[in-house]
Amino acid sequence: MTTTIIKTTTRILAPLILVFGAYIILHGHLTPGGGFQGGAVFASGLALLIVACEDRVVKRRFEKVPLSPLESIGALGFLGMALLGLMGYTFFKNVIANSGFIFGGRTPIGINPGFxxxxxxxAYMNIFVGMKVLAGLTSIVLIFFLLLGGKKDEW
Amino acid sequence: MRRALGLFAFLGFTLFLLGAVMSLRPFGEPIHAEMDHYFISHAQAEASANNVVTSVVFDYRGFDTLGEATVLFTAVAGVLMALRRKEVKG
Amino acid sequence: MNFGELFWALQVLIGLGLLISAIAAVRFKNLVSAVIAMAVFSLILSLEFYVLQAPDVAIAEAGVGACLTTAMYLLAIKNTADEEVIG
Structure with a gap:
């Protein structure tokens, strides 16, 4: 699976896919998409990087990537943002909206270009859920590649 | 006998599904639209986000997303536990 | 051609594509070909979601269905035989 065509295509295409996934995650409250969709797109870019390379390259490249801590930080951060609403309100209350904090600006009513x-x-929940989804899906593909693959490499 | 039974079931399901499709509402005209109108007219002021779908998913119906995150976490943990070996660190 | 006729023509084309790719995914004997047919099915389904004005679901379907599922199936097939065994 590691021909020159696939390697060249990956070198050109993977940065574009990763940037598109990060854009979908960060602009989840303005444009279509959100944490899950952006995380899936980002994980598909990382899966392209995994599948198109040899076994030892993938091992060296993903040795320092903290996938399990990212997954745990995503889940705990999502629950923490939900628990933040318990400060005087209910669970999942949007307390930061219209408060002046980071991501707390006021949206004009009606048609606007999006701020x-x-x-x-x-926005925080989008970032946390995106982190969690990309870490989970990438770790599934990575463990499939490292445990099941790597024996016959002729196609 | 089995082919006749299969053909009968196929025809029955096809007629049932065709009847169900014929009785659908036209596209874009749901029956119960009160919640939709509330979300569309109030989401920008209450959740302060332009994307109403995201504000429904993460704010109004947040428990649904919590359950989905739990399902994904359980699936990933199950796969990693079933396939983990000593020398591979996921 | 106004918008309604174009909408219905696109619906019929997408339906035919879905049917053909689903039948191809079932009928192929080579498992890699069947997985590629499933990826084509997911891609046409995401196009259908986009036409029905649900771009969120379209992005999720294109990312998960057409890319990640295909990668997982291919990695699982890679270690086993890629021909279907008729027992």
């Missing part, structure tokens, strides 16, 4: 500094807890 990044809005959204309240939605």
């Amino acid at each position: 990044l500094n809005t959204g309240g807890t939605l």
